[in-house]
Amino acid sequence: TKEFYWTNHIKRKMRYYGLGEGRLKRILKTPQRKEEGIAPETIAVMQSAGTKKPTEIWLMYQLALRSASRQGGLVGKKKKMISAWRYPGVSPKGKEIPIPEDILEELKREKIFDKF
DSSP states (O other): OOOEEOOOHHHHHHHHHTTTTHHHHHHHHSSEEEEEOOTTTOEEEEEEEEESSSSEEEEEEEEOOOOOOOOOOOEEEEEEEEEEEEESOOOOOOSOOOOOOOHHHHHHHOOSSOOO
16 A cells, blocks of 8 residues: 655756655654645645755645555555655744745646645
């Protein structure tokens, strides 16, 4: 059973920012910070990276219902991985998440969310 669904958008961003699947799973498992995402019912998590030039790696995902298995198993939650990006520096806590404008435009253009 697959626990994650990776959108084409996040696959492109992983290549662009040099992020691996393992790194993003680690951020999801042990985030340093968790905020409400920019779209309805999304979650953004973050881990800091680097010490000399500190950056933050952000991951935005959504919990989606998984369809029942053929054997009549339980319906569970599947994580829809939406986007990932690096933020230069340290973002302020409790404020709106620092998502780059180009990513926002791509998410709107690709209509990844039902209501956005």
